Amino acid sequence: MQTDKVKKRFAQAYEEYADAIFRHCYFRVSDREKAKDLMQETFVRTWKYIESGNNFSFKEIRPFLYKTATNLVIDEYRKNKGNASLDKMQEKGFDVEVDSGFEESIDTKLAIDRITNVLDQLDDKYKEVIVMRYIDGLTPKEISKITDDTANNISVKLNRATKQIKKIIQHEG
């Protein structure tokens, strides 16, 4: 039986990490609505895991959320693999947010568009580590725990991803 304390801590975790998980999902799938769905599902699954009596410590909630989100993103990629043309349709610029709150400056919007454009040109395995490192702010060690990879491999991927990004940016001119 879940105590009120557990629910309260979960609720606090939602407040603390909702934006971060959304951001992670957004830069992985480049689609705002999809990112919201994935973020929501991340929290649902996390709660269900806690609720089913598994051994869980709230000290680990952050990596747990990222791991869950990452797995959901991978499922999403697999689902859309057969619909390559749909992926192309859901372009960054199509996901227009010019009216959202009217607080976003044009600069910010263009910067985010540019970033998603760069990220979308990366191989998935590189995109994952770059998003976790430079957008989510996770260390290579934390990333290795989330992705079940060694820290050394993560560092290698980051290095290769960085080189790929450099090429992409040089090509942009």
Added chain:
Amino acid sequence: MKDNLKKLFKDTSKLTLSSQEKEDIRHILKTQIGFDVREGLLTRIKQQRSQIKTKIRLMPLALALLLTFSGGTALAANGALPGDLLYPVKVGVNEQIRSAIAFTTEAEANYQGDLAARRVAEIEQLAAQGKLDGQVKESAEARFESHADKTLKLIEDLEVKGNFDAAAAVSSRFEASLEAHEELIANISGTGDLIRDRLQEIRSRINSRIEAAGEARTEAEAQISSDSDEARTRLQVVVEAKSKQSERRLNSAKNDFEKYEPRLNTRVKSEVRSKIEAAEDAHIKAMSDLESEDLQAAFRGFQESISLTHQAAVMMKSWVSFSVQLDRRDTSEMDNGEMEDDSSQQDDEGTPEGDDDSTGSSDEENDTEVEANVEGEIDIDTSDSGVDAGIRSNGRVDIGL
């Protein structure tokens, strides 16, 4: 290179969910996990409030007034900055309460209005990309109408509750957004009759809603009262906050115009310029009304100025987005090395689904608008806040003749 990457990604933290989006997800989570995660937010508010209390001095009378009255004052406070009288209300009360307690009618009305405008922006983007086919257009239109209906109904609710300044502000903002988009659509012309006709249909719908929003605004403004001392004091606070908001928006619009003028086409540039000038005139007149204590005229004047700068901002933002889209499309066409100049329109109404022999090749074709066949499956996400479209139309769209 690491520093360059940090620079590249530094703006990503600005991408967040809006309060409304978070609230919507909280509602959904509640149905799925069986309890309300709002508890987490209230805990945070309590923590933040105890911090604010020790730091901020606020006139008790002003706070009592602001907490007593609803939407219009809250809306006015949303434009406040540090140092403004209403700034503590904005950060310590408005922004948190709007999320924590059931969102106000005014906030919901603005949100629905934003969604309606967003639907139009999506249609513009589709047209700019040459992808405005029949089914997608109908779907986006239906959503636009649905959000527009909700907005106008909520404005009516505000009036019924006697919250006339909020009703006036919401309808003004809604009207301004739609007017800006309507003008932008007028700037998009197509060589294909089909796209032009579709855009014309959309413009008619938008115009009818602009009319309705304009009527609502006029009606609400006429009801704003300063008859009693209480009403007058409240209106004074609202108008002063609006004057600061108007000034800030004006400066922001001028700065944006200076920065983005080179990217705008001649017609849009001229329209944006004239809106900013008109906003400035309205602001000056409103200041004069405020000095002579004609609060209702001052309210209307600042509202008009805000509305005009809002239109200018929407036009600039949307246009810059267009040009990014067109640049990308042109670049990818050049990369593909193919420019099949197919200016003929295909009537893709009733084009069979699943005419998909090109899933593999679509990766190379990117945004070209010249394909004669429909690629991929038709897949329309009917969720309330987005359109995921899977059909490309063909034909060319020229922007800004």
